Amino acid sequence: xxxxxxxxxxxxxxxxxxxxxxxxxxxxxxxxxxxxxxxxxxxxxxxxxxxxxxxxxxxxxxxxxxxxxxxxxxxxxxxxxxxxxxxxxxxxxxxxxxxxxxxxxxxxxxxxxxxxxxxxxxxxxxxxxxxxxxxxxxxxxxxxxxxxxxxxxxxxxxxxxxxxxxxxxxxxxxxxxxxxxxxxxxxxxxxxxxxxxxxxxxxxxxxxxxxxxxxxxxxxxxxxxxxxxxxxxxxxxxxxxxxxxxxxxxxxxxxxxxxxxxxxxxxxxxxxxxxxxxxxxxxxxxxxxxxxxxxxxxxxxxxxxxxxxxxxxxxxxxxxxxxxxxxxxxxxxxxx
Ligand code: UT7
Numbered sequence: 434x435x436x437x438x439x440x441x442x443x444x445x446x447x448x449x450x451x452x453x454x455x456x457x458x459x460x461x462x463x464x465x466x467x468x469x470x471x472x473x474x475x476x477x478x479x480x481x482x483x484x485x486x487x488x489x490x491x492x493x494x495x496x497x498x499x500x501x502x503x504x505x506x507x508x509x510x511x512x513x514x515x516x517x518x519x520x521x522x523x524x525x526x527x528x529x530x531x532x533x534x535x536x537x538x539x540x541x542x543x544x545x546x547x548x549x550x551x552x553x554x555x556x557x558x559x560x561x562x563x564x565x566x567x568x569x570x571x572x573x574x575x576x577x578x579x580x581x582x583x584x585x586x587x588x589x590x591x592x593x594x595x596x597x598x599x600x601x602x603x604x605x606x607x608x609x610x611x612x613x614x615x616x617x618x619x620x621x622x623x624x625x626x627x628x629x630x631x632x633x634x635x636x637x638x639x640x641x642x643x644x645x646x647x648x649x650x651x652x653x654x655x656x657x658x659x660x661x662x663x664x665x666x667x668x669x670x671x672x673x674x675x676x677x678x679x680x681x682x683x684x685x686x687x688x689x690x691x692x693x694x695x696x697x698x699x700x701x702x703x704x705x706x707x708x709x710x711x712x713x714x715x716x717x718x719x720x721x722x723x724x725x726x727x728x729x730x731x732x733x734x735x736x737x738x739x740x741x742x743x744x745x746x747x748x749x750x751x752x753x754x755x756x757x758x759x760x761x762x763x764x765x766x767x768x769x
Contacts (some may be wrong), residue, residue: 438566440613443762444506445604447499447769448732449492450481450597450719453749457594464590467752471594476695480597482582490520490531492600493578496728497532503769504604506572508536511574511604514544515560517553517724519632519753520579521546531602532576543570550630551691551752552620553577553724554601555760558763559620581725585732586651595693597720601728614765616745617678620758621670627664630654630753663697663751668704671749674759675705682706685761687740691750692716692726701749713740723752732769742766 456479457468471477483492493516501508516528524533529544549556554577564570578600585593608614633648675682682705690698695716702712713734723730729746734740743766749759 436561439568440608440611441565441615442561442606442608443603443768444606445500445502445504445732446601446728446732447496447503448599448601448725448729449499450599450722450729451483451487451492453482453484454479455482458615461596463587463713466590466594475595476698476714476716477594477720478717481599483580483598484698489518489520489578489580489598490522490528490535492580492598493528493532493576493602494535496578496600496602497536499573500602500604501574503767504606506561506604506606508538509540511538511572512542512575513564513573514542514574514721515557515573516546517549517551517557517575517577518546518579519548519550520581520584520723522580522583528578529755549620549724549752549756550752550754551693551721551723551726552754552756552758553752554727555618555748555750555758556620556756558603558605558615558760559618559758560619562615562730564605565605570673571607574602575605576600576602577724577728579725581652581723584652589651591656592652592654593722594634597722599719599722599725599729601725603728612763616761617765618758618760622754622756624754627753628655629658629662629755632753644708658727660694660697662755663669664700666757667697667749667751668701670757670761671701672704674761675747678761680761684745685747686744687711687713687746689713689727689730689734689740689746689748690754692719692730693721693751726750731764735769740764742768
């Protein structure tokens with residue numbers, strides 16, 4: 434421990450998506466819908482889903498290896514693993530423990546999962562920031578990976594159209610040059626809106642006592658309610674985050690938001706007065722990949738040349754809880 438706060442460096446970012454593409458037209462085989470209906474309301478054309486035995490751990494592992502490669506760090510140098518996930522294949526062992534094993538880390542390190550739904554990456558970043566600032570851990574692997582295609586109800590056309598599977602990972606370390614890549618970060622939750630998106634955990638009481646009511650299976654979402662809640666809070670929240678950091682919208686190069694609905698992304702864009710080239714929107718090809726969506730959006734847009742590194746970005750997300758959060762970050766050269 435140290436009495437001076439240690440700055441954080443984002444050293445590497447990676448992503449991974451499954452090969453299998455499900456288009457809006459494919460979904461018409463499952464229920465009454467159309468590409469036009471889905472695209473105009475959400476901005477989604479297709480999403481990737483896992484198939485066979487592939488799961489969120491496989492995706493997370495690939496993303497983690499890419500992030501470690503960019504950070505030029507070996508898995509053995511990692512001293513904490515955080516997995517941000519709300520759609521893991523198992524409740525335990527934690528995804529972070531599975532990743533510890535799959536990465537072949539030869540010694541014991543702390544590893545835990547963190548559930549903040551689609552805000553998971555920002556929550557994880559905030560936890561990592563505090564650990565690095567305190568000097569408690571030096572090299573943190575943050576993996577955001579969700580496998581919602583196994584948890585949605587594929588008969589519910591209001592919800593299953595939205596989600597896709599994917600993973601993103603970040604390697605976070607101490608910034609030896611003294612420049613903190615997290616210019617500002619904030620996380621929030623309001624449990625009063627918890628019933629807007631729910632995934633009940635299966636289970637029955639002991640057979641010797643009165644039984645509890647059986648809960649509905651799969652993700653239940655009040656889409657209209659989520660949309661109204663988020664459209665009301667998020668643009669204002671992002672504006673206030675900038676103000677609190679003593680910055681103006683024009684001081685930041687990009688907006689890289691959680692990809693849940695193109696109309697919500699546009700509402701934040703409009704509030705910031707950003708042109709399209711300053712806003713990352715890849716929802717068209719991946720749908721809502723939950724906690725993975727922000728690191729996936731960063732790394733994929735850099736790969737495509739839509740985001741230049743050596744820049745700054747506003748990250749913001751929201752999800753079940755309801756949770757929300759944002760960060761203003763520096764994206765150094767060479768991180769993805
Ligand atoms: O991390 C998760 C975050 N979640 C979100 O960000 C969700 C935000 N919300 C949304 O994106 C939108 O609310 C949806 C795209 C989910 C739904 O759009 P909407 O305009 O709010 O539709 P709605 O739920 O109010 O439904 C309007 C109508 C209904 O028909 P009736 O009752 O008016 O006859 C639905 O049954 O649209 C119908 N509908 C569909 N029609 C064709 C619902 N889903 C579909 C569909 N295709 N896939």
